Amino acid sequence: MTQPIITLRNVTKRYGNHTILKNINLTLESGKFYTLLGPSGCGKTTILRAIAGFMSVSDGDVLFAGQRINEVPANKRNVNTVFQDYALFPHLTVAENVAFGLTLKKVAKAEITERVAKALKLVQLAGYGDRAISELSGGQQQRIAIARAIVMEPKVLLLDEPLSALDAKLRRQMQYELRDLQQRLGITFLFVTHDQEEALAMSDEIFVMNQGEVLQSGSPVDIYDEPINHFVADFIGESNILPAKMIEDFQVAFGGHQFECADAGIPDNEPVEVVIRPEDLALTTLDQAKLTVTIDTQLFRGDYYEIAATDTHGNDWLIHSVNPAEDGETIGITFRPQDLHVMRFGEKEAEFDARLETYEELEDDGVDET
Amino acid sequence: MTKRRTWVYFIPYGLWLALFVIAPVALIIYQSFFDLGQHFTLTNYSTYFRSATYLKMTLNSVWYAFLITLFTGLISYPTAYFIHQLKHRQFWLLLVILPTWINILLKAYAFIGIFSQAGLANQFLTFIGIGPQQILFTNASFIFVATYIQIPFMILPIYNALDDLNPAFVNASKDLGASTWQTFRHVIFPLTLPGVKAGVQAVFIPSLSLFMLTRLIGGNKVITLGTAIEEHFLTTMNWGMGSTIGVVLIVAMIIVMLLTGDQKTKGGTPR
Numbered sequence: 001m002t003q004p005i006i007t008l009r010n011v012t013k014r015y016g017n018h019t020i021l022k023n024i025n026l027t028l029e030s031g032k033f034y035t036l037l038g039p040s041g042c043g044k045t046t047i048l049r050a051i052a053g054f055m056s057v058s059d060g061d062v063l064f065a066g067q068r069i070n071e072v073p074a075n076k077r078n079v080n081t082v083f084q085d086y087a088l089f090p091h092l093t094v095a096e097n098v099a100f101g102l103t104l105k106k107v108a109k110a111e112i113t114e115r116v117a118k119a120l121k122l123v124q125l126a127g128y129g130d131r132a133i134s135e136l137s138g139g140q141q142q143r144i145a146i147a148r149a150i151v152m153e154p155k156v157l158l159l160d161e162p163l164s165a166l167d168a169k170l171r172r173q174m175q176y177e178l179r180d181l182q183q184r185l186g187i188t189f190l191f192v193t194h195d196q197e198e199a200l201a202m203s204d205e206i207f208v209m210n211q212g213e214v215l216q217s218g219s220p221v222d223i224y225d226e227p228i229n230h231f232v233a234d235f236i237g238e239s240n241i242l243p244a245k246m247i248e249d250f251q252v253a254f255g256g257h258q259f260e261c262a263d264a265g266i267p268d269n270e271p272v273e274v275v276i277r278p279e280d281l282a283l284t285t286l287d288q289a290k291l292t293v294t295i296d297t298q299l300f301r302g303d304y305y306e307i308a309a310t311d312t313h314g315n316d317w318l319i320h321s322v323n324p325a326e327d328g329e330t331i332g333i334t335f336r337p338q339d340l341h342v343m344r345f346g347e348k349e350a351e352f353d354a355r356l357e358t359y360e361e362l363e364d365d366g367v368d369e370t
Numbered sequence: 371m372t373k374r375r376t377w378v379y380f381i382p383y384g385l386w387l388a389l390f391v392i393a394p395v396a397l398i399i400y401q402s403f404f405d406l407g408q409h410f411t412l413t414n415y416s417t418y419f420r421s422a423t424y425l426k427m428t429l430n431s432v433w434y435a436f437l438i439t440l441f442t443g444l445i446s447y448p449t450a451y452f453i454h455q456l457k458h459r460q461f462w463l464l465l466v467i468l469p470t471w472i473n474i475l476l477k478a479y480a481f482i483g484i485f486s487q488a489g490l491a492n493q494f495l496t497f498i499g500i501g502p503q504q505i506l507f508t509n510a511s512f513i514f515v516a517t518y519i520q521i522p523f524m525i526l527p528i529y530n531a532l533d534d535l536n537p538a539f540v541n542a543s544k545d546l547g548a549s550t551w552q553t554f555r556h557v558i559f560p561l562t563l564p565g566v567k568a569g570v571q572a573v574f575i576p577s578l579s580l581f582m583l584t585r586l587i588g589g590n591k592v593i594t595l596g597t598a599i600e601e602h603f604l605t606t607m608n609w610g611m612g613s614t615i616g617v618v619l620i621v622a623m624i625i626v627m628l629l630t631g632d633q634k635t636k637g638g639t640p641r
Contacts, residue, residue, distance in 0.1 A: 052541075052545060054541050054545075074541070074544040075545070075546075075548055075549055076547075080545055080546065081541070083541070083542060087538035087539050087542035088542075089539060089557060090561070091561055100543070100546050100548075100556070101546030101547050101548075104546065104552055104556075105547060148546070152546065152547070
């Protein structure tokens with residue numbers, strides 16, 4: 001493994017007796033797209049501020065390429081930030097904004113002009129140099145904020161909810177552009193968002209946070225398919241979460257029945273929770289049904305129907321189906337063993353990862369994964 | 371319906387404006403065209419612009435107003451900046467505003483006491499071995515007291531401008547590698563300049579026509595336009611000439627307002 005570019009080691013931040021960050025450990029490798037994902041107030045922006053140097057941490061170390069930088073002021077750190085409200089200087093033109101950092105570094109005039117032009121071209125705003133900031137649209141300001149940061153050629157770019165002020169369509173377009181930009185420049189991106197779709201779409205790795213803790217980290221697919229607990233499952237995507245009981249390895253009971261599943265390493269008869277994604281549920285006839293539900297309502301979402309149903313034990317179900325159902329109809333639902341994901345109460349990420357490792361080899365040659 | 375009603379609310383202020391602003395200014399302009407014999411004439415203006423005394427007086431006024439504004443600004447900006455970073459800033463701001471609630475005459479008389487031969491200032495100078503000095507009725511004491519009186523009017527707009535400044539701009543500047551001083555020079559100061567301009571307006575324009583302080587503290591050694599107007603109206607009874615100087619003063623104020631007014635900045639409003 002190469003030297004990590006940013007490491008947070010046991011980082012804690014307190015204001016008075018209020019703890020914002022609780023013992024955060026995370027490692028960012030060079031050239032990847034990372035996302036801090038969580039609801040507002042979970043501490044994700046605080047992590048960004050600690051790395052940028054706008055705030056000192058109460059405990060723990062912030063390392064940049066192996067060097068402790070806790071005491072290094074923001075203006076001496078080789079990281080740059082794209083701010084949530086862009087913070088473009090209103091008294092300067094677009095080009096002056098982008099050139100701001102280079103001018104301070106006393107870079108030669110000709111080189112500044114060249115690098116500013118290159119940065120503007122990179123964000124597809126070549127020729128906008130002489131405009132005033134107030135003449136730009138939100139999306140254009142967003143791009144200038146990115147240009148102003150990347151022109152400094154930082155090792156790490158911190159992005160604080162940079163897309164939240166844009167409309168849905170522009171936001172989607174910017175997601176592609178940011179991802180593309182990150183891959184072309186090879187800079188490490190640390191992106192902060194509360195939008196799980198954004199996080200899933202762009203990241204190499206996601207850190208899911210809540211109440212000052214990193215609950216789970218991993219690739220978007222891992223986090224979506226194998227959420228560690230109720231909060232992560234609920235926060236990322238739509239989900240059906242049901243109380244269940246682990247009967248034995250690869251056998252779990254809920255809704256009055258026992259089902260085959262893909263999870264193991266949990267003590268027999270332990271109370272657990274089961275997650276099933278709505279798109280993994282399929283409507284079927286009653287004789288092929290694993291569970292029987294009654295359709296309550298359904299909404300047409302364009303590419304699928306979102307169906308709300310209740311099973312015989314009173315559990316609510318959310319089903320995404322290409323075909324519509326009929327309100328009040330009693331219908332069967334089915335799913336595959338690997339669509340079930342079992343979550344233990346209070347399991348930490350390290351324990352979770354260790355448990356997965358004990359049976360994943362077994363699973364690889366045992367259960368047929370399609 | 372509503373359109374017919376709303377102008378009613380303007381009546382009190384409209385009357386005030388007409389009676390105490392528009393009418394007096396019109397009267398001053400009208401008066402300035404009459405000489406002592408009540409003949410319509412332009413001699414007042416020609417006298418004014420040909421007389422070395424009047425021109426020197428004008429220059430004097432502008433020069434002293436400039437000095438007062440300069441010193442006020444030099445003291446007020448750092449003070450406003452400092453107060454803005456304090457924890458109990460509202461309290462400290464109140465202390466700054468407090469002296470403005472006291473009548474200017476009372477403050478002037480207080481300074482006469484402090485600066486007089488046996489006053490506090492001279493007692494202190496005696497105590498440290500320098501011995502009593504002539505403080506009252508000097509140009510320095512005039513500028514000192516005028517600056518003291520004007521400081522709150524400069525601090526307030528600068529403080530408000532600092533308060534309106536989005537702290538993200540400061541972070542952005544540091545993020546791009548600016549030191550504290552560079553951040554101040556390239557970001558904070560340019561973005562709070564409107565506050566400074568408002569402060570200059572609030573200080574420079576009244577300082578042009580100060581006359582009470584020039585007499586009470588400055589001992590009439592500095593003759594400003596304000597003093598001249600008072601002399602013409604109350605002593606020499608040459609209302610025409612007094613009005614002419616008044617018109618010059620009004621024009622000077624308009625020029626200052628235009629110079630310090632909100633020019634259309636290339637970046638729009640600093641918010």
